[in-house]
Amino acid sequence: MHQLVATPFGGRRLILRPGSTKAVQLPHTKFDELRTLAAVPNTVPKWLVDAVLAQWHLDLAGQSAGEVILFRDAGPYAVSRATWEINLGCDYDCPLCYLGKKQFEGLDMAGKRRLLAVMRDAGVIWLQITGGEPLIDPDFPEAYRLAHELGMLVEILSNGSRLHKDHVLNLLRTYPPSKLTLSMYGATADTYDTVTRRKGAFTRFRAGLTNAVAAGLNIDLSLIIVRENEHEVEAMRDWARQLRVPFREYANISPTLHGGAEPLPSQSPQYLTNRAPFTGCPAGHTFFHADPFGKASICKVGREPNVDLIAEGVEGLARLGGIAESLMLLTGGCSGCKLSGTCRVCRPMARVFQDAKAPLANYCQHGMR
Template identity: 25%
Template sequence: MHQIPFETTLERRMLSRAAQLGLPLNGSLELLPLCNMNCSMCYIRLSRAEMEQRGRLRTADEWLQLAEQMRDAGVLFLLLTGGEPLLFPNFRRLFRTLKEMGMILTINTNGTLLDEDWARFFGSCKPRRVNITLYGANEDAYASLCHYPGGFAKTLRAIRLLKEQGVDVKISASVTRDNLRDLEELYRIGRELGAPVTPDTYMLPGLHERGLPFAQQARLEPEQAAQAQWTVIRQEIPAEFLADYVRGKLQQTDAAAQYPDGITCMAGSCSFAVNWQGQMRPCVTLEEPSVPVFEVGFAQAWKQVSAGCKAFRLHPGCAACRLRPLCRTCVGSAWLETGRYDGKPGYLCRYAAELERLLRQYADDLEG
């Protein structure tokens, strides 16, 4: 269950304090489910016809009226996402007005629509950060995974344009079968562009792939995902600290511990998500509790969502599992993997077991 990444000590302290007090400091607004790409593993995207069968988009004015209530409740950090948020009608007016309200804004985008005009806009009205997903190190992945030929060049251009305008950019990467071979090259591209790269090796099952055998999904097999995570660890942890990191993780797995069986992230304690249909939820993956925020108002919706989160419990085996420090399980991933919030996600069991094997192999090699 991913939260918006906050990197400064002050922000972490603010979030920690807000979680203790149950105050909604951090939110995500899913403006629309539409996207100009059609990635195989996406769990959000709908066609326009599918969207119209399920509801309508909220207008910029409706979002801004809600934002006034959010501001009054103490919301400070907002992530604007989709779908592709730059497709949202009146996005610029919405963005500028939210910023004028004092909101600290981050944007998730695929970057392919970002031209000189968009870059100048964000240069003059800067977000906290723009998170751009890079789906591979060449055009092949954009053709096979995103069904969007030419997307690679457009994305690189977008990153360069934003950097020229002094906009902070982070490169996200969704690691799948189609781009696994590009993982180390993505880091090289990030260094060349002066933008940090944060790959996600565990992909939730895609909207149209849930229930399919792992081998038929766009995401990696569990063991492949763990091997990719080991690559990420070695890329991101300096060599002089890697041995201590590995030993620390293995010590955690060897310790007899009982882990929390409820929600351990900030979902429902200080964070929330509102989807394009106007349903407030604890995060983008959890479908319950779900409250129609435009109808009941922000304060009441937050109260219901925050209270409802306290009922969730993980599978008892997950709470007692010694591999929990290596596992990505949460009630959200359990729901998408098994159809139950307290389900035991076999995918993540295999992932954690393989990651432990790789760490122990490295530790054994050090002992030599």
């Protein structure tokens, strides 16, 4: 099993380590030298041994370069990142969820293998697997291992409900994610179970989080702040601090992907924040989103038009740049706005809020006046 991934990234040449967000940048000449050394039986050169030891405290002295380093080829486009909803099913029933109706459906394992191969060939280096809840998908272990074997560095977005299970934790110990981002919905059982509408959810989450921290996984917490847990925000912060785990706070709730307003009443008004002005986005150019059926879109919000990666393969991604430009130009009711230059949401997100008939203050500067 490889311990390092060597890959082009734009004009740079990188050495990456699964389970880490760090990198070693190489001159092109050293990268080419390393590829040549790895093609025939050779040990890892001393200059790389020293660099890897300094960056990750990993000693590769005397080991075969071809066995410990997986080489990636550049893709045909500028794409380097992708997110993948392995499914939309979830074992929670949070009223704040942007997915709306959560149906457990998607590609079979053969389709998942095809999709991951297309992503690899497209040049995806960093892959975020999400859902729904990805860890409840029966194909997750095989798909996750395959993404690792193909040389992708994987981040997992999860509610953490399955981390208390030994087979899940053992999988992540063996193939560490570059980041494990876990959503936190409260600091007590009463509050957590109320937000998720699942009895026992807090107990399972707490056990899984404790196990994941003890396993040394790279964890990042997302503190989801809503009306039902706003009284426990400081307790949630304290919990994260005690675990010495980084955290971010999310209080701005969005409509469903289909323009439904159902999640909006969950917002806690006192914790809403002003989004920074939208100044551009790499969606559709260096990044894309794939849904459970392998349909690639510029992001999880701007899902139409899309590209069927299972049917079209890598070549279909050539259209995403044009799709992104067209979606960003569609104002959907904002034409002639004198404040559009400092708008705080992108055009696809503005359309979702408009479809939900949300109050202007949720997404538009005019509603703040």
